Amino acid sequence: MTNKSQLEKQAPDSGTVNGPAVTTPPAGEFIPQYEIEIAGVKFQNPVWTASGTFGYGREYSQLIDLNQLGAICVKGISPEPMDGNPPPRIYETDSGMLNAIGLQNVGAKRFLNEKLPFLRKLKARTVVNVFAYSTEDYVRCIEMLNEGEGIAAYELNISCPNTRCGGIVYGSDPKLTEEVVAAAKKAARYPLFVKLSPNVTDIALFARIAEGAGADALSLVNTFVGMAIDVETRTPRISNVTAGLSGPGIKPVALRMVYQAARAVKIPVIGIGGIAGPEDALEFIIAGARAVQVGTANFYDPGTSIRIVKGIRDYCQRKQLHLADLVGSLKTPGK
Amino acid sequence: MAMFDETVSVIENRPLPGGHFLLSLDAPRQAPNVRPGQFAMVRALGRSDVLLRRPMSIFDVQAHGGGRAGSNRKESALRILQLLFKIVGRGTRVMADLKSGDKVGLLAPLGHGFFEEEYLPRAHESDEVLHVAGGIGIAALLLPAKQLAEARFKQRLFFGGRTKDDLVGINEFKPVVSAMLLATENGAMGYRGYVTRPLEDYLTKHTNKKFLLMACGPSAMLRATVELAKRFRHPCLVSMENRMGCGVGVCLGCSIRVQGSGHEAYQRVCTEGPVFWSDKIVWDAESSGLGIRD
Incomplete structure (x- = not known):
């Protein structure tokens, strides 16, 4: 029975449809396809690195083969350089970490001149995370970045929990979300992904609002607002007092939100939240994510994303499935 | 700058007075590349609750078999990287439990040390x-x-x-x-x-x-x-x-x-x-x- 269904599945795919040129496989050999397409942009695989955890790519070039990644989402770029929050900025929690960096970044102009030329040469696509404090500045940042060649897409950061205004203020207010996404979409020369905040009651609502305002895809989740206290000194562990929680500890909640968002919209969803191995990534994909982003794991095990690329490949081979067949393939009881 | 991210083995984790430990790691790629004042990011593997690597100064590098680095520093035989640490929190507490043969994630050598050009x-x-x-x-x-x-x-x-x-x-x-x-x-x-x-x-x-x-x-x-x-x-x-x-x-x-x-x-x-x-x-x-x- 199993053999028969595998054979049936194989037949229409063996010539490959949208994928890259593949040499004709020997009769009976299944070649899974991992390439994905979002808003007309092709990514060689669904494993990306998350904004804020991978710098501008080059920092990790000595440690991993960047050309094996699907995409690199760069540190949030604002129109002008930002100096970030006073230290301490990070603190480790059980199975996770808190951070309140405050979006320290080089600004749009230096990004285009100093960082983009390196990224452009890679097989991994460049997704530019965009941050600002006002709708006008989001638009201004995008207009500046529009000058750059070789950007695959923008990821609109309306969910940073660590800056006083902007960021999460946008991502947790339906009206502001709609306003900033619509304005950004109008200005953007490249496809617009919107990075959603998990710090909302109804993620499906925000997913639909972003879709309605013109988002080409959604990425979620950004960090959860949390905090930690040093009881000896009765001071917060992080100078910003509250901070964003990330890491494996948040994965079940992030997974649930990705599942809900993916069911609420037609546009692609990119899953983020505590992904530290192939199985985590596969869970997000099965829940409905077309791609995933590896974040905190880059810090403590830089080889994670490459291991996930290989793990997904092995899984698809073993299951005789194309990646596209996996997306949203969750089998729920009684359905 | 050469840095290497690898899983390496503990050769010895020697307890010293006052909650200090001298951790010797078998690091043939990292050790010969260390410049004075650089540090390592290190993590005991197998604990999913303590995630982040801890930054530690590289105390010493030595040749195989415990020979002193001393005047032989340039020799390629350098392969032992030593970290001297004190238990100050849960990351170092986990590292204190490391035994000979255990695996650690090691990223080293890192940073701008004491003898960079401008110094x-x-x-x-x-x-x-x-x-x-x-x-x-x-x-x-x-x-x-x-x-x-x-x-x-x-x-x-x-x-x-x-x-x-x-x-x-x-x-x-x-x-x-x-x-x-x-x-x-x-x-x-x-x-x-x-x-x-x-x-x-x-x-x-x-x-x-x-x-x-x-x-x-x-x-x-x-x-x-x-x-x-x-x-x-x-x-x-x-x-x-x-x-x-x-x-x-x-x-x-x-x-x-x-x-x-x-x-x-x-x-x-x-x-x-x-x-x-x-x-x-x-x-x-x-x-x-x-x-x-x-």
């Missing part, structure tokens, strides 16, 4: 190099001291701790420096009080000499040392510590406040540091993130 000329101009260490800060200073000894520099170590047990690693320094001045807060060993007291005495007695100070330790000790360096007009290099997420400059978690404004107001301990000129740093505990426990 070296000042060492050559000095009559004597004064190392100032507080507690586990000593771990950053052995390798630079060894290299200076090879180049026949005159050196002196000022080393302070709360108790006698805090004065770890002095045996390693003995053959390298011409004199050691120890201090403990309870007077159990050396001077009673802070290490900056004998340092001040020494600087007062030798106002005609040119010194280069190299310091690593708790923030209060660093601030006092930096004040003395300023008062007596000697250049001072400090090896800074901070919590780190990645060690390679991407998480921006270890940034400290430095002289400068706007986006130049912060620099990363892991990348621009850990060694800085002391006058580059804004010595204000509130804004510099120093004095962190755990």
